[in-house]
Amino acid sequence: NAGVTQNPKFQVLKTGQSMTLQCAQDMNHNSMYWYRQDPGMGLRLIYYSASEGTTDKGEVPNGYNVSRLNKREFSLRLESAAPSQTSVYFCASSEVSLIYEQFFGPGTRLTVL
Amino acid sequence: DAKTTQPTSMDCAEGRAANLPCNHSTISGNEYVYWYRQIHSQGPQYIIHGLKNNETNEMASLIITEDRKSSTLILPHATLRDTAVYYCIVRDPNFNKFYFGSGTKLNVKP
Numbered sequence: 304n305a306g307v308t309q310n311p312k313f314q315v316l317k318t319g320q321s322m323t324l325q326c327a328q329d330m331n332h333n334s335m336y337w338y339r340q341d342p343g344m345g346l347r348l349i350y351y352s353a354s355e356g357t358t359d360k361g362e363v364p365n366g367y368n369v370s371r372l373n374k375r376e377f378s379l380r381l382e383s384a385a386p387s388q389t390s391v392y393f394c395a396s397s398e399v400s401l402i403y404e405q406f407f408g409p410g411t412r413l414t415v416l
Numbered sequence: 417d418a419k420t421t422q423p424t425s426m427d428c429a430e431g432r433a434a435n436l437p438c439n440h441s442t443i444s445g446n447e448y449v450y451w452y453r454q455i456h457s458q459g460p461q462y463i464i465h466g467l468k469n470n471e472t473n474e475m476a477s478l479i480i481t482e483d484r485k486s487s488t489l490i491l492p493h494a495t496l497r498d499t500a501v502y503y504c505i506v507r508d509p510n511f512n513k514f515y516f517g518s519g520t521k522l523n524v525k526p
Contacts, residue, residue: 336513345503345516346460361513376497393459403507405514406513407459 305331307408311395315414318383324379324411326394333358335377336361336405337369339390346393353378353399384415420504425466425521428498434491438504441485448507449480450514451489453500460503460516463489494524 328335333354337391338346338361340361348361352371364390368380377396381388391412428434439456442448448467452460463479464471466487471478477490491498503519 338516345501345518348513349516351513362515366480368525391457393516395459403450403509404462405460407461410457410459 305315306330307390307394307396307406309366309411311411313412315416316381317416318384318385320415321382322384323381323382324392324394324413326378326408327375327376328394328396328406329375330396330406331374332398333374333395335371336340336395336397337367337377337379338393338395339363339388340393340410341390347401349379349392350358385412386415389413390416417442420506420517422502422504422517422520424518425523427523427525428491428494430496430524430526431493432496434489434522434524435499436489436491436502436504436522437486438488439486440504440506443484443506444508445484446509448509449478449484449487450505450507451476451478452503452516453498453502454507454519455497455500494522496524496526498522499524 305326336351338351340346342369352358355374370378391410394408397405450465454460466478466502468483503518
């Protein structure tokens with residue numbers, strides 16, 4: 304099992320460009336998440352999807368959109384990138400259970416010039 | 417979700433126990449305490465969680481005070497590979513999400 308995969312691993316954008324970050328999981332989890340992590344900071348939740356067909360805002364949703372394409376895939380879109388969106392983006396998945404362990408992908412390092 | 421307070425950084429000698437404190441004084445009765453760690457720039461990794469009782473697994477022990485307002489993560493024999501940022505998180509089981517704080521940077525030294 305690959306677990307949680309993210310693409311691309313690195314990306315450089317110019318201000319105003321758009322892009323989509325891809326995330327997929329092969330653990331048959333219902334819930335998926337997008338976080339951002341700025342240098343020296345903890346993770347902040349952008350959006351999450353409790354189950355296929357549902358999405359909800361987290362702490363910092365402005366400037367982002369998400370799509371839960373199917374149970375496996377959850378994408379994050381930046382419509383008009385800004386330098387303030389320079390960050391490392393992590394995708395995670397989990398099953399709602401007593402343990403509720405979130406499994407994280409390797410991250411996408413995004414720089415907006 | 418209840419907020420947590422952790423020291424910014426701690427040092428520990430290799431082979432000694434590392435005790436990482438966390439304050440969660442506004443925790444509610446049904447909220448769980450979780451610990452995750454992040455090594456270098458990798459995605460965070462689950463360590464342990466608990467509600468009221470102390471918990472132990474192959475990675476660590478979690479001690480929760482009787483009033484549940486604070487907890488301590490114990491790594492019994494720290495190694496250099498345990499150098500990481502450790503996050504203490506309080507989660508309401510009715511909400512399907514975590515809020516990470518800034519965590520504690522644990523430096524394990526030879």
